[in-house]
Amino acid sequence: MATTIRYDSCLTLFWLMGSVIIVITILALLSIAVPELTDLSHLVSVATESDVIEAILITMVAALAAVFFLVIFGTPLAYVLSRSTFRWKGIVENIVDIPLALPHTVAGLMVYLLFMSRGPIGAPFNSIGIVFEDAFAGIVVAMIFVSSPYYINAVREGFEKVPVHLENVARTLGATRFHAFRSITLPLSTRHLLSGSLLAWGRAVGEFAAVIMIAYFPMVVSTLIYQRFTTGGLAESRSVAFIMIVICIAVFVIFRWLTRTVGRYDHDRA
Amino acid sequence: MIMIVLEQVSLALGEFRLHDVDLRISKGEYLVIMGPSGAGKTVLLETIAGLRLPDSGRIILDGIDASGIPPEKRRIAIVYQDYSLFPHMTAFENIAFGLRLQRVAEPETEQRVRSLLVEFNIAHLINHYPSSMSGGEQQRVAMARALAVKPDILLLDEPFAALDPQTREDCMTMILAVKKRQKLTILQVSHSREEAYGVSDRIALIIDGSILQTGSADDIFRTPRSPAAAKYAGIDNIFRGSVLRCDGTSSIIDIEGHQIILKGTVPVGASVTIGIAGEHVSLAKEPRDTVDASLNAVSGVVRDILPMEYAVKIRMGGALPLTAVVKRNDGRTAIPTYGELRVALFHPEDVHLLEEGV
Numbered sequence: 284m285a286t287t288i289r290y291d292s293c294l295t296l297f298w299l300m301g302s303v304i305i306v307i308t309i310l311a312l313l314s315i316a317v318p319e320l321t322d323l324s325h326l327v328s329v330a331t332e333s334d335v336i337e338a339i340l341i342t343m344v345a346a347l348a349a350v351f352f353l354v355i356f357g358t359p360l361a362y363v364l365s366r367s368t369f370r371w372k373g374i375v376e377n378i379v380d381i382p383l384a385l386p387h388t389v390a391g392l393m394v395y396l397l398f399m400s401r402g403p404i405g406a407p408f409n410s411i412g413i414v415f416e417d418a419f420a421g422i423v424v425a426m427i428f429v430s431s432p433y434y435i436n437a438v439r440e441g442f443e444k445v446p447v448h449l450e451n452v453a454r455t456l457g458a459t460r461f462h463a464f465r466s467i468t469l470p471l472s473t474r475h476l477l478s479g480s481l482l483a484w485g486r487a488v489g490e491f492a493a494v495i496m497i498a499y500f501p502m503v504v505s506t507l508i509y510q511r512f513t514t515g516g517l518a519e520s521r522s523v524a525f526i527m528i529v530i531c532i533a534v535f536v537i538f539r540w541l542t543r544t545v546g547r548y549d550h551d552r553a
Numbered sequence: 554m555i556m557i558v559l560e561q562v563s564l565a566l567g568e569f570r571l572h573d574v575d576l577r578i579s580k581g582e583y584l585v586i587m588g589p590s591g592a593g594k595t596v597l598l599e600t601i602a603g604l605r606l607p608d609s610g611r612i613i614l615d616g617i618d619a620s621g622i623p624p625e626k627r628r629i630a631i632v633y634q635d636y637s638l639f640p641h642m643t644a645f646e647n648i649a650f651g652l653r654l655q656r657v658a659e660p661e662t663e664q665r666v667r668s669l670l671v672e673f674n675i676a677h678l679i680n681h682y683p684s685s686m687s688g689g690e691q692q693r694v695a696m697a698r699a700l701a702v703k704p705d706i707l708l709l710d711e712p713f714a715a716l717d718p719q720t721r722e723d724c725m726t727m728i729l730a731v732k733k734r735q736k737l738t739i740l741q742v743s744h745s746r747e748e749a750y751g752v753s754d755r756i757a758l759i760i761d762g763s764i765l766q767t768g769s770a771d772d773i774f775r776t777p778r779s780p781a782a783a784k785y786a787g788i789d790n791i792f793r794g795s796v797l798r799c800d801g802t803s804s805i806i807d808i809e810g811h812q813i814i815l816k817g818t819v820p821v822g823a824s825v826t827i828g829i830a831g832e833h834v835s836l837a838k839e840p841r842d843t844v845d846a847s848l849n850a851v852s853g854v855v856r857d858i859l860p861m862e863y864a865v866k867i868r869m870g871g872a873l874p875l876t877a878v879v880k881r882n883d884g885r886t887a888i889p890t891y892g893e894l895r896v897a898l899f900h901p902e903d904v905h906l907l908e909e910g911v
Contacts (some may be wrong), residue, residue, distance in 0.1 A: 307881075448637040451604050454624040455631045456651030456702055470641050548640040548682060 312528065319525040329522035338507040339530065345419060345503065347486035349426035350480050353434040362436050362464065365442035379502055383432045391496030394425045398497060404412030421498035426487035434483035441475020444470055488531065556580040556706065556738040562610035564600055569593055571600065571763040583739045585753035589785060593762040594742040598708045602629045615705065630699035634711040636691040644694045645679045651702035655693035669697040673821060689720040697847035700731060709741040713748060725751050732780060746774065748847060758782055780826045780907045789831035789876035795821045803901055809872040813849050814901040826908040831866060831878035836895040851875055852896045855889045869897055
């Protein structure tokens with residue numbers, strides 16, 4: 284019998300190096316969690332403040348609205364990018380990625396200039412009564428802008444993984460292109476759609492800079508934490524932060540658990 | 554009655570291109586499209602199906618110009634080499650897919666799917682997902698799915714390539730039975746001579762996006778009409794030479810100083826390419842004993858010996874390096890050994906003119 288190799292020096296080294304990141308993340312979480320959990324009465328009092336509850340709800344709902352918008356408008360774009368070749372495709376792909384490369388304050392400024400009440404998009408909407416400046420709609424728009432590449436790229440990757448042959452077969456069996464998309468490509472990309480949505484939602488929830496440029500009020504959680512940090516001090520902002528951490532982790536864990544079997548076809552379920 | 558007409562169909566697709574493809578396929582014909590990898594065979598099928606649009610030329614299906622007809626209205630079904638079953642659907646749902654699109658009533662759909670499952674011997678797979686099926690099973694489901702919509706034309710893109718020999722034979726028998734019963738027109742891309750001989754009414758040989766030759770399996774493999782076709786058919790001996798003399802029934806061609814007799818007339822002075830199948834070359838022992846003077850004879854030394862399943866391929870050296878395919882243990886010819894001097898003999902009728910230029 285050959286000698287069992289108990290450890291691999293290369294993998295061990297990689298583990299040691301990689302654990303730096305894990306350790307920092309855990310320490311960061313603990314630095315908020317430990318003081319909060321040792322002063323539960325303060326935590327509870329902050330958690331039940333109407334300002335805090337309102338900010339959390341606004342953040343969650345605005346992020347959901349942003350994801351909803353992306354599903355409706357980003358999905359077709361992702362499909363077109365995955366299935367067609369055209370002359371300016373490279374340029375379009377770069378345009379999709381622009382929000383990834385920009386500082387978020389710049390993104391916020393762009394959103395503000397476009398959607399402010401005198402802006403090229405803001406003005407016509409303003410005339411029909413839809414306001415973006417310091418309004419819920421402004422938060423959503425800023426969130427859409429910064430989270431769109433996460434959604435579009437994830438979904439596009441999902442579409443690319445569905446073999447064109449499957450669509451071709453569906454077409455010859457009598458399906459229009461749209462029907463082939465709906466009945467074959469879309470169900471087979473469900474997992475990418477879900478993970479793209481979750482990524483975009485997480486990005487939207489976390490957005491601060493782009494949001495405050497167009498809508499300081501109503502406050503999203505990031506704005507509230509910043510405002511408390513600059514006015515009330517560390518303890519005030521830390522409690523809000525801890526509540527946010529708990530909610531975000533819960534959402535990710537629950538979402539992943541609920542969708543663990545959705546869109547998987549690599550095993551027989553008969 | 555002509556089912557499919559391709560008129561000067563051209564299509565450029567990155568590296569690929571179809572070049573002025575002309576093809577007429579009769580109703581109920583089984584045409585096998587052969588050619589080396591990357592010759593454009595799959596592109597040709599997809600163009601006929603309407604999944605790709607030709608840059609120029611016309612496709613006429615059952616007398617109607619197909620240019621404005623989308624794939625879903627062409628009554629053409631396709632089966633790919635990878636079967637392309639919908640992985641999120643059971644065998645039943647896969648086969649019912651097209652019927653449901655045609656709004657066939659559900660009881661009739663069910664009845665039709667079930668009878669196809671029985672016919673293809675896969676009734677036990679009805680609720681199985683593709684991931685749990687073997688290649689042969691997936692192939693049958695794919696075939697049943699294609700036939701469920703009762704297409705006029707069936708396109709098969711190397712459907713048997715990945716199957717074991719027994720399953721392949723079963724599938725070929727099955728498809729021939731279906732074709733006979735339904736008067737289907739079938740186009741099949743294949744790499745296999747066995748399939749070509751087994752199922753085809755006719756073969757189209759496509760190389761570099763052009764159709765080089767159409768004809769029976771024997772035409773394609775025994776009498777190729779161009780150097781490229783000869784190469785594809787596996788003709789071992791392809792040589793260029795020039796015509797020295799012509800006496801009205803046969804011609805003498807000079808190849809590297811050897812005078813080779815060819816049955817047929819070619820203008821004197823023309824440069825030609827000829828092909829001789831290795832099977833038609835025999836190797837006699839030197840010195841020549843009783844050799845027919847009307848045969849071509851080229852002597853040389855045995856250079857390479859390559860054993861094959863039923864024969865041995867022997868490559869000779871010399872100015873005209875001929876290759877002979879000698880049957881193993883046929884009792885008459887002893888297998889030559891390396892370095893042995895032999896005379897390669899072949900009939901003037903077995904010298905095929907592949908190309909003629911000036």
